[in-house]
């Protein structure tokens with residue numbers, strides 16, 4: 322007898338339908354074959370399915386079993402087909418009476434028949450919404466809440482093969498998972514540090530505020546112990562909240578890579594990724610034989626913090642150039658090509674030289690003359706040009722560190738300003754399907770950021786003085802737009818441009 326069960330495969334960040342066909346022939350020697358480009362994990366499914374069926378109290382047929390995963394030319398990866406294969410065998414051997422045509426099944430089986438966590442449940446749930454008729458999705462019980470964020474479908478959390486058997490034979494039904502509403506799950510986040518804890522560094526704090534509001538890239542340079550790492554790690558406390566659409570985009574990436582925090586159904590907050598400088602190019606950008614997203618995609622809609630920036634190998638940093646410009650990364654391999662979103666804010670921190678004291682007024686730099694330049698040149702010009710905000714983070718004077726008379730502004734306060742500025746941008750850029758000023762391409766900058774003749778003239782002067790590139794010109798305009806948004810101004814004026822220009826790299830003056 323032949324069984325056909327609907328399942329799905331994740332390709333890139335999207336799921337495509339896969340039909341699991343199981344045929345049990347009465348003639349021939351007992352065997353169990355899986356065809357349809359299975360990888361090692363799918364091949365090993367045979368052993369898991371055999372044990373799970375036996376340990377669930379059913380009978381594993383000693384016949385010639387052929388499993389086909391269609392379409393045959395799509396490589397099948399991972400253990401998610403265990404559950405549909407087991408169901409197919411139960412149906413084709415006559416032990417299970419019915420398999421609904423309008424349902425999609427996915428899940429890895431344990432040897433004892435329980436159903437284990439499977440990556441990529443959210444894209445599968447999105448796939449089910451595109452199906453015709455009733456939309457039922459059976460997933461491992463641990464992933465049910467993740468799928469239930471999609472309201473158009475019926476999600477069932479399956480604890481074990483036996484429970485699913487009872488559900489399909491209508492002897493004991495599995496309860497339908499209730500829809501998880503995004504607005505209900507989002508609470509407030511606890512942060513490890515607050516802007517109020519950082520003494521001095523007003524210039525850097527202001528730059529962080531602008532970066533957070535407009536999604537701009539930021540480069541902090543300064544001596545050791547000045548607080549660069551601390552400032553960057555405090556950034557999440559002032560970031561604007563994720564919108565529901567953004568949260569779904571981010572959750573999809575975390576679902577596919579199996580990085581969703583335990584017990585969470587959705588990514589509620591903007592991600593903050595801080596990979597070490599020994600991270601490989603594939604680790605940062607994404608890729609591999611079976612391509613998977615890298616750190617830049619895990620930082621999508623959030624922050625990619627690269628501490629000790631010049632310590633990253635040059636070829637790794639150069640690979641950031643295209644995704645920083647386009648907000649997506651395309652990876653082509655023999656098995657196919659995938660695109661991962663990568664709209665991240667880059668926050669980079671570095672010392673000015675190997676000893677860290679170059680340019681310091683209080684400490685002597687012990688580096689040889691050529692060393693300072695060589696150290697700074699480790700980061701290429703094109704990367705520097707892509708960073709909108711450059712700030713010098715000097716050592717804080719001891720009196721300031723211990724000064725308790727002045728009260729610093731708290732993250733909660735700054736966050737309110739940032740959120741308002743972001744809301745203004747989202748509203749203005751809605752018709753271009755953009756959300757933050759940093760995302761604006763040149764065409765949109767021209768349309769959304771008109772400059773008065775006075776501003777135009779001021780900026781033209783600055784282009785000559787600062788030797789700005791064309792990219793630099795538009796980036797200054799974008800930063801000026803964010804500064805205007807922070808102060809609630811509808812038009813850009815000269816002081817906004819003047820402040821934006823302060824953040825250009827110092828070498829260009």
Ligand SMILES: Nc1ncnc2c1ncn2[C@@H]1O[C@H](COP(=O)(O)OP(=O)(O)OP(=O)(O)O)[C@@H](O)[C@H]1O
Pocket residue numbers: 518519520521522543544545546547548549550551552671672717722
């Ligand atoms: N402005 C500041 N206000 C309060 N504490 C500070 C400040 N700057 C530094 N510190 C303290 O010093 C510690 C070290 O700072 P941090 O690691 O951020 O320095 P850094 O600039 O990243 O140094 P390095 O260049 O060596 O990486 C912080 O954990 C914090 O306790």
Ligand SMILES: [Mg+2]
Pocket residue numbers: 549550551628670
């Ligand atoms: Mg540091």
